[in-house]
Amino acid sequence: MAKTVLPFGPQHPVLPEPLHLTLAIEDEIVKEAIPKLGYVHRGLEKLAEIRDHNQMIYIVERVCGICSCMHALCYCQGIEALMGLEVPERARYLRTIWSEMHRIHSHLLWLGLFADAFGFESLFMQFWRIRERVMDLQEETAGNRVILSVNQVGGVRRDITAESAQWILETLKLAEKELLQLKSTILDDTTVKLRTVGKGVLTKEKAYELGAAGPTLRASGVAQDMRQTGYAAYSELDFAPIVETDGDCYARTVVRFKEALQAIDLIRQCFAKIPQGELSVKPKGLPTGEVVSRVEQPRGEVLYYLRGSGKKFLERVRIRTPTFANIPPLLDMLPGCDLADVPVLILTIDPCISCTER
């Protein structure tokens, strides 16, 4: 049978963002997939030429609308390494708390969208209802719901008071309870399993070789998580990456679900250990040199390459986001799958196209 060429996206009911794939199919089986990017390319890296290194924090936050806090954290960490700044302990803990809140809301967002991808609308609503609680936590503590703008070079801009901490822990307890109620639906339901188990298998070797990142990598059995390096306060927390070995869509769902629960636990640990003290140190001097800074985002590791030459403006800001790394594995997964499974496979890498293209 002759091949049919089918454009998938950029506008597709299942896609939250404009990913475009050209699929060559043969009798409903995908044979080949070619990506096309560029629908939301904004050239944010170029802005480094006209915004100084402090203003860039608020620009890199806008690279991604979901994991904004981690982008700023990664960027600030890089600048701090260049300046040789030691971030106060309380600030490191607060950064961790906000990062983990972001992880919860991002994973809940994904779990909802994923449920929607195989047509489970009510589950989508349930996950997003829980997510709303976390969004409220972010708004109360940081002032904004998504783009928190809490990081600055040398520390953080806001504190979390004791009453807020109490309220956060109570809300998280509620969220955890509700999340566990949904566990059997997303992980044990027969129809859900039929759509996910054994679909889009990425072997351990392939995942490593193709440079997959984050849950996509860990679901294939590679225990690599940037949080193991112990940036921010992770070195003082009890943390072990969540790994699944099957490498299929189901394994990736399990990893994300468990990471959401783990993030709740990490926030609890943070509040148990957080010391009192300064929020920020004053930066001295200007960034000079080159640095590679990496942080674990909900979708995987993000890499910042910063190059400063002792001026207010950085010479180069280069951002490699996790979805960029996860596109080659996706292209490897697609050949051989049913056309009907393509949306599910695409969603399991948690594509964030606006951050891929920046």
Added chain:
Amino acid sequence: MIDSAVVVTEENTAEIRPDEVITQSRALKDEGFRFVTMSSAELAESVCVLYHFDKDLEIRNLRVDVPKGSKIGSIATVYSCAFLVENEIKEHFGVDFDGIPLDFQGMMYNDEEVQRTPFCNIGIKRV
């Protein structure tokens, strides 16, 4: 403890010549390194391309200085996932990668009417 923000120093970065990239990256692959990504920056006369690899969370870089507008071998034969980022650098900096399996001809992000690379201001060659 491994740092997650690593200042690029001689310790973790090897300076190599443009014709060595493929052999050097193959050597790293044989050691079990994972390809992370590539970065680039404009220098006075050349474009500095950094290849980032990692193994057990530790980062290792290769630095190549490519004269502006000249050619360099694509490492997509070694690490197939490098094709996306090579396309990106080709489009933004005008570094010509030889033998990218999926070559967007400088039109991955940009439209056809874009005549100059946005970062390193030189004309784009379209085949």
Added chain:
Amino acid sequence: MFMTKTILKNLLTKYATRLYPFQKREPFKHSKGELKIVMEKCILCGVCQMRCPSQCISVDKQAKTWKVDPFACVYCGVCVDACPVKCLYQESLYRTPLAEKDMVVHVQQPKEAAEPAAT
């Protein structure tokens, strides 16, 4: 049969959503909402203009005006932190939608004009 409990529970509990225009959530106290200025305190130093990442503030020393483009403002609160005399603040409510773009312009009354009234 096993769904009866869930159905009963859902019938007896409140809505999960709010009936929005009639029932509004209290804004959080520290939300970064609309940007406001106490013009009398402003010393027109221009620090806010310099620090703003979206460059939406313009301060004119001669004309004694302070302008912000609320549609370009990203509500990050950098200007509020940077202001040396703390004359900027953010409301906890957001601006309501408008049909047309506008600029918020504040003009400082000359000091002499304000003082004779007091003496």
